[in-house]
Structures are given as structure tokens and as C-alpha cells.
Amino acid sequence: MKFSFSRAAMMSCALGLAAGVAHADSYSDTIGVFKHAGQSAEFFRNSYGYAVFPTIGQAGFVAGAAHGQGRVYAHGRLVGDTAVTQLSVGFQAGGKAYSEIIFFEDKRAFDEFRSGNFEFGAGASVTAITAGASASVGTSGVDGSASGGQHDAATMGSYNKGMAVFTVAKGGLMYDASIEGEKFSYRPRGES
Numbered sequence: 540m541k542f543s544f545s546r547a548a549m550m551s552c553a554l555g556l557a558a559g560v561a562h563a564d565s566y567s568d569t570i571g572v573f574k575h576a577g578q579s580a581e582f583f584r585n586s587y588g589y590a591v592f593p594t595i596g597q598a599g600f601v602a603g604a605a606h607g608q609g610r611v612y613a614h615g616r617l618v619g620d621t622a623v624t625q626l627s628v629g630f631q632a633g634g635k636a637y638s639e640i641i642f643f644e645d646k647r648a649f650d651e652f653r654s655g656n657f658e659f660g661a662g663a664s665v666t667a668i669t670a671g672a673s674a675s676v677g678t679s680g681v682d683g684s685a686s687g688g689q690h691d692a693a694t695m696g697s698y699n700k701g702m703a704v705f706t707v708a709k710g711g712l713m714y715d716a717s718i719e720g721e722k723f724s725y726r727p728r729g730e731s
Contacts, residue, residue: 566610569593572707573640576668578696579705586642586703587649588613590621590723594709598634603627607639611725613649619727625720636709639665641702648701653725665704666696 569591573579582589588611595607605625611618623639643649651657696703 566591566593569638569640572638573668573705576705576707579640579642579666579668582642582696582703582705587645588618588643590641590643590652592621592623592639594636595623595625595639596634596636597625599627599631600633601628601631603631605721609639611653617728619653619725621726622724623721624724625722638707638709639704640706641704642698644698644701644703648698651701652723653727655725656722657725658720658722659704665706668705668707 573591574583590609590611592607592609595605597603597605603626605623605627607623609621609623611621641652643652696705
């Protein structure tokens, strides 16, 4: 009973975190972040399509959960809606929010994702677009700068089984050493 309550509480926290931050972001703003962040920009030019999640909220204490709503695009055109749910078990504590984008290399990968109930298998990797920071001291004083992940971020990414995944941290603090899997649902929007 306690474990069920704990899991329900974690899912509620994750959903609340996602809902609270989601209103502050639009899909076009999130796409803009990825278009200007390091190497993820290249994927817009050579991918078949992509799924974008402006905010995924994650919370956990031993058992954890994450959830977010997204949209799916093919050749730059909106074709559907998607949702991601993630349950995890392992050493973890805290909460965080992040944006995520999944690029589809070709029609086969795109069709696999929108088959209805797609789930990343073992070996899937994510490229975290990280912030850069620098500081210098000179005769004219102290100078410092930082990138919050939106501009000038250093990233390396490649397709794995036809998909490439990038994330940008938005906030929160969470220690996470867990076994987890993301599961996606897809609903088409009036495709022809």
C-alpha cells in the first residue's frame, strides 16, 4: 500500500512539474532552442521528421516518474500529437524539468515511432545539450559568462537505429542512477 501511494505521489509531482512549466513554453520556442544549440541544428536539415516535447517533468524518490506532452512533425509540417511517460526504479531523489527532441532519420524510423506504442529499448542514448561556462581574470577586472544550453552549446549526436535524441535541462535538481524506459503514444492530426 505504501509503495502504491509513493508511486502515485511521484507521478503527481512529475505531472504537476510538467504542467506548471509547460504553459511558459511554446513548441516554436523549444524548436528554436534546438535549432540554435550545437549540432542538433544539423538534424533539422537532414531528418525525415521529429517529435518535440517543450517540458518533461520528472520526480523521484527510489521510484520515479516523468511525463510530457509533445507534437510530431514530418518535413516541417505538424502531423500528430504525442505523449511520453517514464517510470524508473533505482537510487534517485529530487525533481527536474527538461525539453526533449527526437529526430527520425528516415520514413521507417518515423513510422516505427508513430505505430502507436513506441518504447526505447536498451542501448538507446541521449545527447544532453549542456551549458558552457567561462571566466577570466585580468588587469581590467574579472569577466565571466555562461550558456544555459540555448546558445553556443557543445553537443555531439548521431542516429542510433534511425533516431537521435537531444535534451536541454530547464531546471530542478535530481540525482538519478536508475533503470528507466520512455514509452510514447501517438495520435495523428488529420493526415492525408
